[in-house]
Amino acid sequence: MAKKKRKKKKKRIQKPLAQKPQPQKVEERTAPEKKPKKKKLILLVPFFLLLVIATLVIFFFLTPRKKVIKDSSLNVLLVTLDTTRTDRLGCYGYQKAKTPNLDYMASNGVQFLNAYCQVPLTCPSHCSILTGTYPLYHQVRNNGTYYLSPELLTLAEALKEKGLKTAAFVSSFTVDSRFGLDQGFDVYDDQFAPDQAFKALNSERKADKVFASFARWLEKNKVGPFFAWVHFFDPHLPYDPPSPYREQFLDKPYDGEIAFMDFYIGKIVEKLEEYNLLGKTLIILAGDHGEAFGEKQEKGHGVFLYESTMRVPLIFYAENNLPKGKVIDARVRLIDLMPSILDMLNVPMPKDIQGISLLPYIEGKKKKGLSSYIESYFPRENYGWSELVGLIDGEWKYIRAPKEELYNLNQDPQEEKNLIQEERKIAQEKKDELEDIIKNSTSSLIAEKRTMTAEERERLRSLGYIATSESPSQGELPDPKDRIEEFLLIQQAEAYEIEEKFQDAAAIYEKIISLRPNVATSYVNLALMKARMMKIDETIQVLEQGLEQIPDSEVLLSRLGHTFMVAGRVKKALETFDHILKNNPRYFDALLGSAWMLDLTGQKEDAQAYYRKALEVEPENKFARKNYALSLAISGKLNQSIEIYNGLKKEYPDDYEIYQDLGIAFGYAGDITQSIENLETAVSLHPTPVAYLNLAVAMKKKGKREQAVRYLKLYLENPEGESEESISRARAELQNLEKTLKQ
């Protein structure tokens, strides 16, 4: 019977609901309680009793469950929806949405209409979710430049301590394990973008891949209990949904990304059903922040604290343990997720967290909205403008800035009228409350928690992701509102860049440089546009101009070194990297660049010394490992080379290049059997002329002439990228072999 029931649900979850549920108040969705009337006829009692029982039974099943049933044996699945605006989901009233799975979870679970993030940035916001604390406390204030302190208790640690298996599947570099969010997870799958030389802040993977990884793990861990966190990044820029969502949402690609993500939320639920886990799992679906589409002149998220980026979707679902179709109006916060989950599983509440359990709201025992501290240090850290800090309390939102703001969210949800002058008294009250929160919630370990390791900082800086602003990070800074023109210029340039209008983007960066000539990132941005247009001389010129303004800038020197590399100016490239390494001997980019240049020019010993230094800084770097192994193989150090390849093979079992290079290395080492085995695996994953040619050579050495002929033919069928010399030698070899075969 249970099976039948599940099957039915499965259908519902896959198909869009015919009618999108509209947000309603709790009371409206709850069926009225009915009591059977008393009858007086004694003779009819037995029949009547039966009727009463039957009616009671029927009502027991028909009346939506109102209670929360805590259960320490529940699995927990946290799904975070990056950059997802509430008003783009069907369950939050958007008619054009294609979000049947989120809508289903909402109408069969608990939906929070007024959930807020505490900070509109991916890494800090996830830190708030995973620790139940304000950024004031966990101290992660920006993407990429902070490390979550090991001293903090994370949700994963608390649940692991309780005996749950823990696993995370993330899809953006901003929450890479190197930033400390992996604390408490047995498995932290941030294996994406392995084919990029560097994972960068824009490295991401799509929902289908994240789902596949989660599904593989779940299959092995379905016995539970488990805590899994699945992070979907798709709605984040760039908005490029895959087919068929691209075509379906041609003019609304952001909505298409959400629809694509929603599809995989459905797949997750399907998997849980398949393993009979849906009734045993608490599912939390939460946005990490929203996205601005030009509201208050902002596009994207991170700089301002307005509603478009601060409100997030939030849905709780537990088939047997939470009410169905409950909608909660009261304001809640992402810091409340961890305490709610712990409460649901009867885990004692840790001290020193700012969030509270939301279960009393679900039970209807509490109704008053929670006040929330909000902040963004992104303007300070990325542009040298003032940070914004605020408080949402009751109907008011107060923002502390060089030019303060006060909005009445009930009367003015668009935040069009700043009431700071009209409502001085209220503003003062809110400001005092805000200062109290800051005083009481700031942790004492600020300094320790503010720095990442030197290598991480260096690498991010080398990629130009930490804006080196002209302003010091202390003292009076401009209000981001007063820099809106500059900000819009930057955003416009970024938009042009995404559209590949490099000329237009370059013109904007030139304008920004003329406004503020001592910001290194502006030169890097302009140089990148010139490079994209293949204007290499101009690229070099721009970077040298920047270095006149900001000598010794590592960002500019690193970019310049790379440009020399691309231009084939080996000596200049090595000189430039040397300049960086004199000041900073652990600068990864310069170490790897030097290694590469020396390797290409045949200076293998020196190259290998640089590879080793680079790998000391970043031992897991796939690009550096592959190149080091290849260099070793070519210079005859085959055992060392093979050892590195074997390590890579374990980590990247689907990378054909590793098998191919390893096969070639074995060939050099004279181990023809191993060479053939690896090369055959390589061509089964992804055939290349190089692999075919090497297979032919190996087969010939083994005396398998027919196989050698076969592979030479395959090589000659499509020798793309191969030199004329190599092709004609292969032809000659083929003729020879065919002749000997005929004899």
Ligand SMILES: [Zn+2]
């Ligand atoms: Zn995010």
